[in-house]
Amino acid sequence: MKRDVSLEEISDGRLYGSGDMVRTDTGGCEGCSSCCRGMGSSAVLDPMDVWRLCGALSCGFDGLLEKYLELKVTDGWVLPNLKMTGKDEACGFLNEQGRCTVHDARPGVCRLFPLGRYYSGRDFQYFVQIHECPAPKTKVKVKKWLQIPQLPRYEAYIRDWHFFLEDAAAALEGMGDAMHTKACTFVLETFYARPWDETDFYEQFAGRLREGARFMGIAAPGGEESR
Numbered sequence: 001m002k003r004d005v006s007l008e009e010i011s012d013g014r015l016y017g018s019g020d021m022v023r024t025d026t027g028g029c030e031g032c033s034s035c036c037r038g039m040g041s042s043a044v045l046d047p048m049d050v051w052r053l054c055g056a057l058s059c060g061f062d063g064l065l066e067k068y069l070e071l072k073v074t075d076g077w078v079l080p081n082l083k084m085t086g087k088d089e090a091c092g093f094l095n096e097q098g099r100c101t102v103h104d105a106r107p108g109v110c111r112l113f114p115l116g117r118y119y120s121g122r123d124f125q126y127f128v129q130i131h132e133c134p135a136p137k138t139k140v141k142v143k144k145w146l147q148i149p150q151l152p153r154y155e156a157y158i159r160d161w162h163f164f165l166e167d168a169a170a171a172l173e174g175m176g177d178a179m180h181t182k183a184c185t186f187v188l189e190t191f192y193a194r195p196w197d198e199t200d201f202y203e204q205f206a207g208r209l210r211e212g213a214r215f216m217g218i219a220a221p222g223g224e225e226s227r
């Protein structure tokens with residue numbers, strides 16, 4: 001999700017790669033759970049997030065939508081985000097003890113926190129949101145903080161997904177509301193609602209990305225031509 005703020009306002013002004021050290025919380029999160037409340041519709045999920053959650057909860061995308069997610073327009077696309085509910089506007093996965101009930105399958109945006117991603121020049125880097133988490137700070141390598149298996153593959157996937165949406169949005173400009181609605185429905189159906197099987201996520205995603213690029217009439221991110 002694009003944010004209309006300057007990097008200087010929310011970060012230490014620096015950009016980091018996965019091999020860099022950042023100053024962030026100790027990993028001994030204090031459990032205040034403020035990062036799991038009051039997020040509005042800002043915690044947008046990517047296809048892998050939905051694949052992970054569906055696997056962990058043994059349900060489909062519809063099952064997630066019934067209780068935990070909602071659909072909102074983000075950067076021109078209809079995408080799912082974590083739904084905040086109740087008087088304290090809490091994520092549905094947060095339990096009464098203030099702990100995440102899907103910790104191992106939590107979405108990428110939760111894994112990143114308090115880091116964020118800054119996209120530029122067909123790539124992205126990480127930044128640290130300095131006003132968000134009250135836990136004590138220490139230095140840690142970005143890749144250690146993320147603890148995501150096959151990180152280079154994951155980062156390539158994140159890039160491909162981001163620039164697919166961006167390129168598709170550019171290709172749709174001026175095509176009218178009907179085409180835009182059709183494209184939004186396609187993205188939702190192809191990358192979220194259609195069930196994923198248990199084989200390698202990245203390979204399945206690459207196939208769907210080629211399908212998406214053909215539909216949108218653009219080159220598939222990652223260099224492969226769609227047609």
Ligand code: SF4
Pocket residue numbers: 025029030031032033034035036132133134135
């Ligand atoms: S804001 Fe920081 S300390 Fe509070 S729950 Fe989130 S990670 Fe933990």
Ligand code: SF4
Pocket residue numbers: 035036037082091092093094099100101102103106107110
């Ligand atoms: S999924 Fe877990 S970590 Fe993420 S906002 Fe919800 S409760 Fe917090």
